[in-house]
Amino acid sequence: MAGFQEPLAKRPKIEGYCRFNSKSTHIPIQQSPVRNVNGYFGNKQHSSNIPVPKSINTPQGKANGSGGIHSNRNTDHLKNLFKQRSALPIFPARSRLLEELKKSDVVIVIGETGSGKTTQIPQYLHEERWDRKGTICITQPRRVAAITIAKRVAEEMNTNLGGLVGYSVRFEELVSQSTKLKYVTDGMLLREAISDPLLSKYSWIILDEAHERTISTDVLFGIVKGAQKSRKIVAGDPLKVIVMSATMDVDHFSNYFNKCPVLYIEGRQHPVEMFYAREKQEDYILATMSTVFQIHKEAPPQHDILVFLTGQEEIDSVTHSIRQIAKDSSLQEYPKLRVYPLYAALPALQQLDVFRETASGERKIIISTNIAETSVTIPGIRYVVDSGRAKIRTYIPGSGFDVLKVKKISQAQAWQRTGRAGRETSGCCYRAYTLNEFNAMTVNPVPEILRSNLASVILQLVAVGIKNILTFDFIDKPSALHVQQAVEHLSLLGAITLRSETLELTETGKKMAQFPIDPRYAKIILSGPEYGCTDEILTIVAVLSSESIYINPSGKKDVAANTRRKFTSVEGDHITMLKIFRAFKASKENKVWAHENYLNHRNLMYAIAVRKQLVQVCQRCDISIVSCQQNFDSVRRCIVAGLFTNVAELQFGGKYITLDTKQEATLHPTSVLFGGKPAYVLFSELVVTGKTYMHINSVVDAQWLYEVAPEYFRKRHIKR
Secondary structure, rough: OOOOOOOOOOOOOOOOEEOOOOOOOOOOOOOOOOOOOOOOOOOOEEOOOOOOOOOOOOOOOOOOOOOOOOOOOOOHHHHHHHHHEEEEOOHHHHHHHHHHHHHHHHEEEEEOOOOOOHHHHHHHHHHHHOOOOEEEEEEEHHHHHHHHHHHHHHHHOOOOOOOOOEEEOOEEEEEEOOOEEEEHHHHHHHHHHHHHHOOOOEEEEEEEHHHOHHHHHHHHHHHHHHHHHEEEEEEEEOOOOEEEEEOOHHHHHHHHHOOOOOEOOOOOOOHHHHHOOOOOOOHHHHEEEEEEEEHHOOOOOOEEEEEOOOOHHHHHHHHHHHHHOOHHHHHHHOOOEEEEOOOOOOHHHHHHHOOOOOOOOOOEEEEHHHHHHOOOOOOOOOEEEOEEEEEEEEEOOOOOEEEEEEEEHHHHHHHHHHHHOOOOOOOOEEEOOHHHHHOOOOOOOOOOOOOOHHHHHHHHHHHHHOOOHHOOOOOOOOOOHHHHHHHHHHHOOEEEEEOOOOOEHHHHHHOOOOOOHHHHHHHHHHOHHOOOOOHHHHHHHHHOOOOOOOOOOOOOOOHHHHHHHOOOOOEEHHHHHHHHHHHHOOOOOHHHHHHHOOOHHHHHHHHHHHHHHHHHHHOOOOOOOOOOOHHHHHHHHHHHHOOOOOEEEEEOOEEEOOOOOEEEEEEEEOOOOOOOOOOOEEEEEEEEEEOEEEEEEEEEHHHHHHHHOOOHOOOOOOOO
């Protein structure tokens, strides 16, 4: 383990854990063909020693309009930034790394969390002026990472964000003609490929955090590989590709990219000690809480703790419990505890609390989902407590629902969590599971493309020009059943037609592909003019495209629900959301108004931004924006046009059965329809946790269903 042999000045003595001792000098990679040379990096194809350079080329003296050193920046701050860059493990290997990148069209770079690969490699390429013929594009699985890393790199390069360094994420972009380093979400680069399959504006594409294997990343592998092959035909227009991660199945990736070389940047910035539970823990929540308080009793003040748990309810519960226990008189002699939750749906102001510097004599404890694995670096973290679990969503073809269950993470995810403890200084990671349990974990997570609905993916692939999905070069091919069900769904929406064995976009499909949203929601927007309610539909889709707009504080859920009751619509959740959005827009002090009504101000503002972008797409597609004002029947009929496969019928006995897949389902307790018994309910999604729940529901009429898809519902024999 890189650096794991160096202990902290004061390591907490935690009962029930044993230190993991290893003579290995780096994180082990399953079946790795990488050779480690001189402690820096190895090359799959070279076994000779790689000399460590005594000096390094620096960007100083290259001041120009594209982001060089500017006199208006603080010189001491710039020196400090350069000092930080020089301390990164990747720094001494710069010259040799560039030498290897120059040789090959595709290179896989493995570097531990904190090695500097994400921020430094793009800068090295720019410093060598290898971006003269095109931009350097760096992908990230999450929008938070794309934005924060772009900000950091812009700061290091002494330029304004949006100039030399920019970013592009869904519904938000900050780039210009002078942008040379562009951080994007993988989904945004995939959308760019629809209009430019050769990705001609880029000379380098860096696919970062490849181990996460999102759907967009997996599809990008095939798109980029195809674009690179096609551009080889065009003289003088090569596309260079770097695939990066902290850990991955390097054999699998190398073989996919024609046995490309694998480079290993060894060493993390700071050492991390690691400990496993001596015995298997039956209650992982209790085990993590016990570990937290043992660390708290031993560790010095301002040595903060990051705890990985699974979901919002669990995190809120544990946060509340730790706060209550911290009030015990026996703990008053220890540092004061500040406990903060961290998950995607958390309001922005509460998320900012996580990043505040810990006061003298206090300790910060962050209870987080896997959002903190790679997307954010939280200052002050010395200890990580890993429960070894995460909530994982899996789509079940044929059933029409997503299963959301707590499952054990993969070894790759465990290594990512471990790395959080060594971002700023030496640290410790306590794994609340045994070494045998870790060894039994899958090496890498199941790729998202093998456990998700593929309708969006297939629509995008057909838009790019891939006529036969089964022949597309997936790194891991999805099952034929997943593909077949997605094709059938797109056919029902009128997006594609099947001719021989090839797929063709219809005129409707071409417009649907322009929207960066679920194809069903795109179909609803396209149907807006027909029902005279495009304006209202754009609002509802924008809200559905953001995180939850509701805030339900622990201990105040009933108060929050009663406060929002004035917005409740008997027609269902979609119209309720529309009313909330209208009231929010009409309020003079919308931040105060949102707080008073237990609504998430950040997510509502995000919905406004999303709506603005959707309006622009409508204008490009010549979709008229009309309003029905208060005619909510028109709005619900329009929603049926895209979500008609998401309808459930009330049965004798009070249960609901979905018409499409004949699954028994229940209205979610948070729905405004909960407790009622409408004959037909349209839902936005079906999620299985303990029960099969229908999320975000509206009352619909059977006659509307026949009007939208008569053949589809005739086969299901519903009563009109």
